Amino acid sequence: MSTERHYDREFVRTFFTSPTAVDEDDSAKMLRSAAQLRGMQAPDVWVPDNEDATAPSMREQGVENIVEVVAEHGADFPGEIHPRVVWHRDDPETRYQGFQQMLSIATDDRDAITHIDGFVIPEVGDLDDWKKADEFLTIVEHEAGLDEGSLSMSVIVESGEAELAMGNLRAEMGRPANNLERLFLLVDGEVDYTKDMRAMTRTGELPPWPELRHNTSRGASAAGLIAVDGPYDDIRDEAGYHARMRENREKGMTGIWSLTPGQVVAANTAPLPPEEGTWLLEVDGEEIDLVEEDGTQVYDGDAVEIEDLGDTYVLEVGDDERELDEDELREELLNMTAYVPGMDDIVDSMEEFEAAKEAGRGAIAMTQATTIAIDGVEIDIEKDRMWDEATYQAAQTPITLFQDVYEHRPDQHDELEEMYGADVVERATSVGD
Structure with missing residues (x-):
């Protein structure tokens, strides 16, 4: 299997989740706010989250809100849009609910699906489970009149099964019996992973799980995908968030989950080359x-x-x-x-x-x-x-990241020129070609 990438982006810096429905007069309030983010405040990947971030009783409304907000604002959103649906490796009923959520979003007459790049599947298990999600996506594409493989699939690694599955992914992708080439992101979910591993710490804090992050980065590299770290829950610990991102980049993992617009800005800017030496x-x-x-x-x-x-x-x-x-x-x-x-x-x-x-x-x-x-x-x-x-090739990685950002995020051009100067930006976009 080739590690050729099947999508435009080579890097994802930010994976930002928003509740799809909240118990307020405007239940789509959080979605509307996120959909209008621009520049460094806007993530590379926006995830309307109809799983953990949304109460079970609100998820039906959440599907309706996704369709409404994305149909209205999706064309102008500068990043990619990947809703997260419900799923569980051990629960067929939950998997079916996830399928129905994707189908409802994709076949709605308001055509929100034209602005949606893919779906995020949580709580996956072994590769057989990944293939079930892939098959559902193929059916959704057929029912919505989309080309096969046009919707990408990202998975959240939240179990030992899923971690082991990444080691076999390279051999499975590209077989005639599946469409796993649609895979885009491998995202760590350390909270549920900790639960699945039955791990304990004296303070109750999450273990750092450097092995999981290394394995996810390795799995993504071997399969031509993009690795993303999980959420950093202490949203006030800016120094800790930056330290975590620095450790991740040393493992080849550029992207990280962002829980707040402030974390989005930090995660969007941290991987870029410094302004000054x-x-x-x-x-x-x-x-x-x-x-x-x-x-x-x-x-x-x-x-x-x-x-x-x-x-x-x-x-x-x-x-x-x-x-x-x-x-x-x-x-x-x-x-x-x-x-x-x-x-x-x-x-x-x-x-x-x-x-x-x-x-x-x-x-x-x-x-x-x-x-x-x-x-x-x-x-x-x-x-x-x-x-x-x-x-030279090693030094090219941060420049390739910058060029990828410059190509896919024109809404950030002004801020990049303000950071580096127009002359340096112009030279950086052409060097290495």
Whole structure:
């Protein structure tokens, strides 16, 4: 089976759910609000949620609200629309209800289905269960007069069965007996996964489940799909949300569930290359951002101290204290620092490597230089990084993400130009072609 993707988007940053019906005078209030989000506040994937986010007694009204709101606003919504319906691997009645929800949405005369890109199926089990959902979608397409495979299917991995199924997905997709090529997102659902695994923590908090996130990212990569992390429930913990996204990106998982418009903005912007390059000081496994002052990178914490003795220096890092000459101190600081390239840096480096490759050179050295200031002591450092084709391809990932966003989210063009500048945006959209 090829890992060729069967959809336009290569990246999804945000998976935003909205209740389909609430117990208020306007039961579709939350849907209407979400449908009118634009720019960085609008998600890449909007999920009108007729499962967990909507009370069982309101789900029939929820189907009606999806049709009404999407028919009215769907054409102008800048992201994709993927309603979540009810489903359960162990309950045929619930699966049938999910089928009826999809059928009602797809065959309604108001043609909301023309603005819907697919459906999200929760609580899936083994691959046989995934195939049942796929078969229902094929029937829905037939009943709605749609081309077979025109609706995508995303699943939420909320059980050990579903986690194991991802390992067999690559071999099953593309067989004549199924339409699993319609798969789009693999989304983690850590809350129900924790329940299914009968896991417990002392505080009652969810385990971090790094293995699940790794396995979902691996499964998506092997099958040519997109991996999305589950919800981060502590909506006030912005630092924790950013840390979670950073950990995910290191696993190849760009997307994350967003519960609030604020989380949508954070998740939309966090994966993009930084506006400016920054220097880090690494101390005891912690990365500390240095502050630039007039071209000098300044550290003003207590974890690292330098004393100038005239001909030598005393470097103190935690409990470790050493006397060093200037070259030795420079070497130590080189080992303790790292550079985070900004968008302009990445584009410059890629353009320079492309020019070198065009001239017949297979590798070039890129240099970053700065001055580090600690306790008033200033030391000039330079870092060289050898760029070859493999380095170039790795550096291309954040640029490919940016290009994907720029292509599919024209509503964010103004904000992107404000972030980076029109010239950098123009160069970033063409580099790497």
